[in-house]
Amino acid sequence: MKTVTLTVKQAPELYLxxxxxxxxxxxxxxxxxxxxxxxxxxxEDTTLGEYFTIAGEAGATAAETQIILKGDCSKMKYIGIxxxxxxxxxxxxxDMYTGGWMKGGKLVVKGDVHSFCGLGMxxxxxxxxxxxxxxxGASYRGDWRGMQGGIIRVKGNVGSDICTFMxxxxxxxxxxADVHIATHAEGGKIVIKGNVNRRVGGQMVKGEVIVFGKIGxxxxxxxxxxxxDLEVDGTKANFAEYVGDLGERxxxxxxxxxxxxxxxxx
Amino acid sequence: MSEYIIRNGHVFDPVQGIKGDKKDIAVKDGKIVETSAxxxxxxxxxxxxxxxxxGAMEVHAxxxxxxxxxxxxxxxxxxxxxxxxxxxxxxxxxxxxxxxVFKTGYSYARMGYTFAMEAAMPPLYARxxxxxxxxxxxxxxxxxPVFGNNWFMLEYLKNHEIENNAAYVAWTLNQTKGYGIKIVxxxxxxxxxxxxxxxxxxxxxxxxxxxPAEIIKGLIETNEYLGLPHSIHIHGNNLGxxxxxxxxxxxxxxxxxxxxKNNFGRKQVMHATHVQFHAYGGDNWGNFExxxxxxxxxxxxxxxxxxxTGNVTLDETTTMTADxxxxxxxxxxNHLKWANVDVELETAAGVxxxxxxxxxxxxxxxxxxxxxxxxxxxxxxxxFITTDHPNAGPFTRYPRVIKWLMxxxxxxxxxxxxxxxxxxxxxxxxxxxDREITLYELAxxxxxxxxxxxxxxxxxxxxxxxMNADIAIYNINPDNMPSDPEEIEKAFSGVxxxxxxxxxxVKDGTVVDNxxxxxFWVDVKVKPNKQVAHDVKEKFLKYYSVNEGNxxxxxxxxxxxxxxxxxxxx
Ligand SMILES: [Zn+2]
Ligand SMILES: [Zn+2]
Numbered sequence: 001m002k003t004v005t006l007t008v009k010q011a012p013e014l015y016l017x018x019x020x021x022x023x024x025x026x027x028x029x030x031x032x033x034x035x036x037x038x039x040x041x042x043x044e045d046t047t048l049g050e051y052f053t054i055a056g057e058a059g060a061t062a063a064e065t066q067i068i069l070k071g072d073c074s075k076m077k078y079i080g081i082x083x084x085x086x087x088x089x090x091x092x093x094x095d096m097y098t099g100g101w102m103k104g105g106k107l108v109v110k111g112d113v114h115s116f117c118g119l120g121m122x123x124x125x126x127x128x129x130x131x132x133x134x135x136x137g138a139s140y141r142g143d144w145r146g147m148q149g150g151i152i153r154v155k156g157n158v159g160s161d162i163c164t165f166m167x168x169x170x171x172x173x174x175x176x177a178d179v180h181i182a183t184h185a186e187g188g189k190i191v192i193k194g195n196v197n198r199r200v201g202g203q204m205v206k207g208e209v210i211v212f213g214k215i216g217x218x219x220x221x222x223x224x225x226x227x228x229d230l231e232v233d234g235t236k237a238n239f240a241e242y243v244g245d246l247g248e249r250x251x252x253x254x255x256x257x258x259x260x261x262x263x264x265x266x
Numbered sequence: 267m268s269e270y271i272i273r274n275g276h277v278f279d280p281v282q283g284i285k286g287d288k289k290d291i292a293v294k295d296g297k298i299v300e301t302s303a304x305x306x307x308x309x310x311x312x313x314x315x316x317x318x319x320x321g322a323m324e325v326h327a328x329x330x331x332x333x334x335x336x337x338x339x340x341x342x343x344x345x346x347x348x349x350x351x352x353x354x355x356x357x358x359x360x361x362x363x364x365x366x367v368f369k370t371g372y373s374y375a376r377m378g379y380t381f382a383m384e385a386a387m388p389p390l391y392a393r394x395x396x397x398x399x400x401x402x403x404x405x406x407x408x409x410x411p412v413f414g415n416n417w418f419m420l421e422y423l424k425n426h427e428i429e430n431n432a433a434y435v436a437w438t439l440n441q442t443k444g445y446g447i448k449i450v451x452x453x454x455x456x457x458x459x460x461x462x463x464x465x466x467x468x469x470x471x472x473x474x475x476x477x478p479a480e481i482i483k484g485l486i487e488t489n490e491y492l493g494l495p496h497s498i499h500i501h502g503n504n505l506g507x508x509x510x511x512x513x514x515x516x517x518x519x520x521x522x523x524x525x526x527k528n529n530f531g532r533k534q535v536m537h538a539t540h541v542q543f544h545a546y547g548g549d550n551w552g553n554f555e556x557x558x559x560x561x562x563x564x565x566x567x568x569x570x571x572x573x574x575t576g577n578v579t580l581d582e583t584t585t586m587t588a589d590x591x592x593x594x595x596x597x598x599x600n601h602l603k604w605a606n607v608d609v610e611l612e613t614a615a616g617v618x619x620x621x622x623x624x625x626x627x628x629x630x631x632x633x634x635x636x637x638x639x640x641x642x643x644x645x646x647x648x649x650f651i652t653t654d655h656p657n658a659g660p661f662t663r664y665p666r667v668i669k670w671l672m673x674x675x676x677x678x679x680x681x682x683x684x685x686x687x688x689x690x691x692x693x694x695x696x697x698x699x700d701r702e703i704t705l706y707e708l709a710x711x712x713x714x715x716x717x718x719x720x721x722x723x724x725x726x727x728x729x730x731x732x733m734n735a736d737i738a739i740y741n742i743n744p745d746n747m748p749s750d751p752e753e754i755e756k757a758f759s760g761v762x763x764x765x766x767x768x769x770x771x772v773k774d775g776t777v778v779d780n781x782x783x784x785x786f787w788v789d790v791k792v793k794p795n796k797q798v799a800h801d802v803k804e805k806f807l808k809y810y811s812v813n814e815g816n817x818x819x820x821x822x823x824x825x826x827x828x829x830x831x832x833x834x835x836x
Contacts, residue, residue, distance in 0.1 A: 040350060043351065140343050140346055141342045141343065142340060142342040142343045143346075144602055144603070249601070
């Protein structure tokens, strides 16, 4: 694996659209070619080279390419978007749409990510060492294709509306979450180690939400069924199982309706 | 204005019967002229090895107005990643199935189109339709107001008051700056307001006690009484359901006994639109099959009908129609999202996203049916290519549809690519059809035919001296047709040149001029009619949410009109 290091030399005045910072786009390119890749700031067409000092070179393919970002990237959007393989490590916080529509590879953000990150993710691993904003792992506005595969792990807290329209994959939040978890979900699994404010699984058709802490208020569309023992992310515990959202349509399997499930640690 | 002489190109023009002969085309003051009329200063365009046709004419698409905009509002995902401006004079182009007005104009022009008909204008929201038409660059446009569920019409035709209905239609065309009579699910959309639908031509409309057949015949009589340039333009009952081809045949047969009466050279009394959605056999989605042949056997024989295909392009798209009950039904099938608008006394509209997936057998069969219709057509002057944009796919896929029509090899490759190709083949005839549409037939299906059907054949759809200089030049050489069908798609995706009103608007697939777009509408003069004037006044007082004075589209909304005057006072 070859490494390209991008060091911020100039903070953008507005926000920089970094959809070209992915192993897929970098693959096969040398530092000077990478510097020429376009990056919009507002409506202005600039290049990565104007904002980053670029060292090293990319591997022949995305899988053989590692990208390391140094300096303050908190005004950089779209880092790692649609990446299919390889590795991106960001040593700071990032702005919106980081890791959107990821298909593979590994993306690590050592700080916080803003909202709309990991949208529609299909595969790969996305690790956020700080906090995440709203709409993590959700669908794009209006779309019905939220997170579909892969794994997102957040060491800190997350905002609201996480995994709206989730269809698959897994999100692990080690801290707390705000309102609206897995709204409209039709699959996938969300683990929250801390507490959730409220509104978990509204209009959820299918999928699982596992909460280790407290849920501020359980939605009225959920019904307690039984207690179950589960092993979740390496921890064994006893959980109360709820099914719902009872007001939503549900597919049938072998004549029985399939519900969304909330597991609340006892 | 500039003069041009286009030399050495292969000309395809059904208006003059020119089938690919090399012929020089002369352009002066926005018109095609005899080469002898040019001065020495005429600019030369070398079209050696290229094909020349008139500008293409879109006969049916949903490209402007409240329904299209509702799609844009509630489908932001349709223009995801489209926020960047490309170099050149064009503005940002957003949207795939529901493009912005700018992308709409540019995209049609790049493919060689110079005219598009907005297929369903709700009269009450005609101002919005015209605002969008005005903002769509390059191409000429017109809009068809919808009448098939309108309360005035239902009441007049229930009593067979053709003269009153005609006066009302003339009034509405004038108020809305409309082009002709559109009918969508006659009676069914009104029935839906009562929780019902009209699934055959004989299902009565609740309260109004009239059947779809009576509505359709009454509107044919109205249309011919007025002598409008276009015929009635109909989306029939029971769209999109297995087994609906019988209802379609019942609808088509309603033309029997009627003759076109007009001064525009139009021969048909009915234009049946997006017939693909109406040519289904079977009685459920499991035994769903093509009835394209049964439909085309009738259309080929009955010369009073023109039609368009509604080709499925196998894309993610946005369905939108004044057929409110159908969209509600579709939303229940695919569980994506559903939006609906009711338009007071006039109509309704629904919008639902849809994915025509090559992995779903039904979508494959729909794809085949659309192509079969065109391949069975004996008279290309009466069968036009559409995608019912965006219902069966975005209009930007015309080059791909043309590739499938012109190349059996391309069709076979697509059949092979279907997940359940054996099931698609078993339910259709497409695999056995060898016909490949020629460039000459294509010129009929996309130019001369639509122009004649719209009553515009005198000035549009051909390259005869005296006609409007709307000209598309394609990088395709009939003497050396590409063996790779992808080359056909590429050639029709970006013209070498597009002349609009004698001005070069697209060169090498790139927009270079915004042209002088115009809005076509039909101004019909009828005898003063006290009854209709009274009824209009009464309905506005009693029911409409707007005042009669706020209803008409002011001239400022269509500042570049092309008004077709019709005198129906005789
Ligand atoms: Zn329609
Ligand atoms: Zn339509």
